[in-house]
Amino acid sequence: MGKCAQFPLHLWLDEAMEGPIPSTILRNSVVVATGAWVLIKLQPVFTLSPFASSAMITIGAVTALGGSLIAIAQIDMKRCLSYSVSAYMGLVFIAVGTQQDEAALLLVLSHALSAALLVMATGGVIWNSITQNVTQLGGLWSRRPISGLAYVVGTLGLIGLPPLGGFWAMLELADTLWGTQPILLGVVIVVNALTAFGLTREFGLIWGGKSKQMSERSPEVSWQMILPMVILFGFVLHLPLVLQSFSLLPNWAMINKDVALLLIWSSIFGCSLSAVIYLGNVIPKPLRLPFKPLQNLLAYDFYTPKIYKGSIVLGVDLISKLTDIVDRFVIDGIVNLVGLISLGGGEGLKYSNSGQTQFYALTVLLGVGVLGAFVTWQFWGSQFLDLMSASMSMLAIPE
Numbered sequence: 001m002g003k004c005a006q007f008p009l010h011l012w013l014d015e016a017m018e019g020p021i022p023s024t025i026l027r028n029s030v031v032v033a034t035g036a037w038v039l040i041k042l043q044p045v046f047t048l049s050p051f052a053s054s055a056m057i058t059i060g061a062v063t064a065l066g067g068s069l070i071a072i073a074q075i076d077m078k079r080c081l082s083y084s085v086s087a088y089m090g091l092v093f094i095a096v097g098t099q100q101d102e103a104a105l106l107l108v109l110s111h112a113l114s115a116a117l118l119v120m121a122t123g124g125v126i127w128n129s130i131t132q133n134v135t136q137l138g139g140l141w142s143r144r145p146i147s148g149l150a151y152v153v154g155t156l157g158l159i160g161l162p163p164l165g166g167f168w169a170m171l172e173l174a175d176t177l178w179g180t181q182p183i184l185l186g187v188v189i190v191v192n193a194l195t196a197f198g199l200t201r202e203f204g205l206i207w208g209g210k211s212k213q214m215s216e217r218s219p220e221v222s223w224q225m226i227l228p229m230v231i232l233f234g235f236v237l238h239l240p241l242v243l244q245s246f247s248l249l250p251n252w253a254m255i256n257k258d259v260a261l262l263l264i265w266s267s268i269f270g271c272s273l274s275a276v277i278y279l280g281n282v283i284p285k286p287l288r289l290p291f292k293p294l295q296n297l298l299a300y301d302f303y304t305p306k307i308y309k310g311s312i313v314l315g316v317d318l319i320s321k322l323t324d325i326v327d328r329f330v331i332d333g334i335v336n337l338v339g340l341i342s343l344g345g346g347e348g349l350k351y352s353n354s355g356q357t358q359f360y361a362l363t364v365l366l367g368v369g370v371l372g373a374f375v376t377w378q379f380w381g382s383q384f385l386d387l388m389s390a391s392m393s394m395l396a397i398p399e
Contacts, residue, residue, distance in 0.1 A: 001059060002035070003031070003032065003034060003035025003036075003038070004032050004035040004036055004039070004086075004089040004092065004093070005032055005063075005082075005085065005086040005089060006059050006060070006063045006086065006089065006090060006093065007059065007062055007063045007066055007067075007086075007304075008304060008307075010063065010067070010083075010086045010304075011301075011304060011305065011308065013027070013028075013032070013082050013085065013086060014079055014082050014083070014301070017076075017078035017079060017081075017082050018078075021119070021120075021123035021126065021127060024078060024119050024123065025116050025119045025120060025123065028081060028082065028085050028115045028116065028118075028119050029111070029112040029113070029115045029116040029119070030112065032085055032089055033108050033111070033112050035089070036089060036092045036096075036104065036107075036108045037108065039056075039092070039093070039096050039104075040092075040096055040101055040104050040105060040108075043096050043099065043101055043104075046096070046097070047099060053097045053098075053099075054097070056093050056094075056096060056097035057093065057094055057097035057098065057184065059090070059093055060089075060090040060091065060092070060093025060094040060097060061090065061093075061094060061184065061187050062090070063086055063087065063089070063090035063093070064087045064088075064090030064091055064093075064094070064187060064188075064191045065087075065090075065187060065190065065191060065194075066087075066302060067083045067084065067085075067086035067087030067090060068083070068084070068087040068190075068191050068194035068195055068198060069194060069298050070083045070298055070301055070302070071083035071084045071087065071194075071195075071198040072194065072197060072198045072201060072298065073295065073298035073299040074299070075133050075134055075135050076132055076133065076134070077122045077125070077126060077132045077133075077134055077202065077206070078119075078122070078126075078132065080134070080198065080201075080202050081115070081118055081119060081122065081202075084115075084158075084195055084198060084199065085111075085115060087191055087194075087195060088107065088111045088115070088158070088195070089111075090191070091107055091170075091173065091188065091191065092104050092107050092108060094173070094184055094187070094188070095107060095173050098176065098177065098180075098181065098184070100172070100173055100176055102172060102248075103169060103172035103173040103176070104173075106165070106168060106169035106172055106243075106248070107169040107170070107173065109165065109169070109239075110157060110158070110164075110165030110166045110168075110169045110239065111158065111166075111169075113157065113165065113232065113235055113236050113239060114154045114155075114157035114158040114164075114165070114166060114236055115154070115158065116232060117150055117151075117153065117154035117157070117229070117232045117233060117236055118151060118154040118155065118158070118199070120150065120225075120228065120229045120232060121147045121148070121150040121151035121154060121229065122147075122151065122202075122206070123225075124144065124147045124220070124221040124225055124226075124229070125137070125140065125144065125147065125206060125218070127221055127225070128218065128219070128221060129214060129215070129218055130214055131214050133214075134202055134205040134206055135205060136212060136213075136214045136215075137205060137206045137212060137214055137215045137218075138205060138206065138207075138208065138209040138210060138211060138212050138215055139207075139208070139209055139210045139211030139212065139215055139216075140206055140207045140211075140215055140218055141207040141208065143211075143215075143218055143219055143220065144207070144218065144219075144220045144221075145220070146220060146226055146229070146230070147220065147221070147229070148203070148207040149233075150229050150230075150232075150233050151203055151206075151207070152203065153233055153236055153237060154236065155196070155199040155200065155203065157236045157239070158195065158199065159192055159195055159196045159199070159267045159270070159271075160192045160263030160264065160266065160267045161263075161264060161267045161268075162260075162264065163240050164236065164237070164239065164240060165236070165239040165240060165243065167260075167263060167264075168240065168243065168248075168249055168250075170188060170192060170263055171250075171255065171256075171259060171260055171263060172250075173188060174188050174189070174256075174259045174262070174263060175255070175256045175259050178256055178258070178259050185259075185262075189262050189263065189266045190266075192263060192266045192267060192270070193266040193267070193269055193270035194270065195270070196266070196267045196269075196270030196271045196274070197270035197271070197273060197274040198274075200270065200271045200274035200275055200278065201274045201277070201278050203278075204274065204275065204277075204278030204279045205278055208278060208279040209278075209279070
């Protein structure tokens with residue numbers, strides 16, 4: 001849950017987006033995938049517990065739906081992508097929970113390539129722009145055509161549109177859910193539509209529309225950043241051919257046409273609705289929902305940061321203050337008390353020093369005697385107590 005940024009352990013991925021662009025690329029594509037890889041490897045163990053499988057499916061479904069909704073309400077480029085990553089990893093949780101290891105591996109592979117390409121495309125905009133607020137950008141298609149085209153291909157590779165990899169991965173997952181768990185199939189379809197809507201929204205706000213003050217002078221980045229983007233561009237486009245060479249793609253005649261159409265139409269619906277809103281001038285932007293508390297709920301990440309501050313962060317803070325008080329007044333107090341006793345004893349011995357050897361010998365002898373009595377108390381102490389008890393009984397006066 002933590003490595004794949006699942007609810008409620010997803011905040012680290014959002015906060016880690018403050019790092020440099022190369023680390024963001026690796027974090028969104030590789031780091032979260034390592035958690036999914038461990039999850040897939042442990043799938044035979046999870047199947048031994050129906051509760052574990054059900055919990056995994058529930059966590060994945062909640063994260064997939066919640067992350068997709070939150071991504072739509074964000075205005076930071078990296079935050080939009082980070083919540084989409086959590087949503088996609090939620091689909092991996094569903095795949096592992098329903099014992100579909102091959103679908104989970106296809107989801108991880110297609111997501112890693114497409115998510116890295118999306119971060120590269122937006123990272124170039126962040127690199128030489130003053131802001132990464134999507135509401136302050138726009139009109140970059142004429143100035144950054146290569147980055148814009150890479151973003152489009154990354155989006156198509158992530159959603160359920162043929163023939164790119166995301167379609168085959170989701171088809172593998174949805175086909176199994178068709179006859180067994182239709183509710184989870186609905187979750188996959190809805191998440192696919194929301195992901196398409198959110199990614200198209202980000203494209204429209206960055207590359208569509210007219211140029212704004214922050215994007216009027218925003219040229220394409222240098223070739224050192226364009227070259228790896230174009231190489232990854234080719235990998236995303238040729239991923240279906242790679243999968244076909246390893247016989248990992250189903251035959252067109254054997255696929256479930258209903259499931260494929262559901263995925264395709266949900267992708268088209270999400271992209272089209274978002275394009276009408278964010279690429280057209282019919283609806284004023286920024287878009288405001290009629291129910292403001294719902295918009296705030298999505299914009300503020302279901303208030304998860306506030307819940308963390310009021311629970312975990314507050315608890316750690318109180319424990320830290322308590323340990324500080326114990327350290328200052330108890331631990332330091334004991335140490336200071338020992339130091340004062342030593343200091344007072346030293347001062348007392350300094351003025352009582354006579355310089356006579358026999359006095360020193362008597363002091364050492366008394367100290368050794370007291371120490372020996374203390375050490376050997378368990379041997380002679382019980383006999384001494386018995387002797388004292390017998391003596392008291394002999395001296396007792398009868399009534």
